[in-house]
Amino acid sequence: MSQIPDLTPDCDACAALCCMALAFDAGEDFAIDKPAGLPCPNLEADLGCALYTRLEDAGFSGCARYDCHGAGQRVTQELFDGRDWRAEPALAKPMISAFANMRKVHDGIELLLAAGRLDLPAPLEEEREDLLEAYARPDWTENSLAAFPASDAPARLAAFLPRLRDWV
Template sequence: MYDGQCKRVRLYRAMAKNNSIELTPDCSACAALCCVVFAFDKSESFAIDKAAGEVCPNLDDNMECKVFQDREELGFKGCITYNCHGAGQRVTQEVFKGMSWRQDPSLKHRMGEALSVLRRIHEQLTLLSMASRMNLDKGERETLEGLEKSLTPVSRWSEEELSNYPIDRVTKNVSKFLLGLQRLVKKPN
């Protein structure tokens, strides 16, 4: 690991220790998981077909996109609109301690499984963060805090915890809570 990567690993470990969760992607701290884990179907969003687990042909050996500046023109709008909400770097730095599927190809599937769950967790945390800015009553605030707590481990996520996490149930609970806040949202004229 180079020095900059070591500093990021220490930063993400410190954030995990303090239960401080970054919900903004930091591609420089990720193992390019979105370029490997997900399938693309040739469409208006993706110029090519790519199977899940297959490395995108636009990913170079330094885990950087060879067509990054020209993604839209080359037909990769889906790459522009995708947002992991910070789950990619957290899987790489926190769950896998800075390791990468490039260093150990056997990690590719495991990292993909972890990303699939943690991304959904981060999506729910993002939605709850937006809801927290609303004028919630005491009961709603307590419910929101309980949901956030259920999405945040006491220490840091492990592969096993993510594998066993009841993401479907928790997502339903978050959706139900958010639907109950409709009265706080102004309807457009």
């Protein structure tokens, strides 16, 4: 079986991808509108958050609750060797794309790990393990991540999950 990546976020090992890549709309969870692909105005030069210790009080409860499941640091450290979009602006677009796809990969891994706690019959457990192999591969690259959404793995996962109803 593939090595399961750490799904715990490590903001210190990331390039603040959620603060730059994601969009948010002013409302209950965010105090301001921010389009995708632009850095949050609260993002500091060192890629830290000026509001980090008081996110909820400042109207950013959505930031306080957000969890990339480790996708941010994996993209930053594994795919871009610790480089970041602030120091190298040309990396912004490829990092945004890789982050979006790695989030899908990590979300799939999380679902498949949860399914592993169910008492599944052998054929479903075998299918779950096959899917986990496709999602938890150790050798992701920018190209393989870019191709992932069009691969058969997301469709296979989408078809697999509803079949677990009887074991939930």
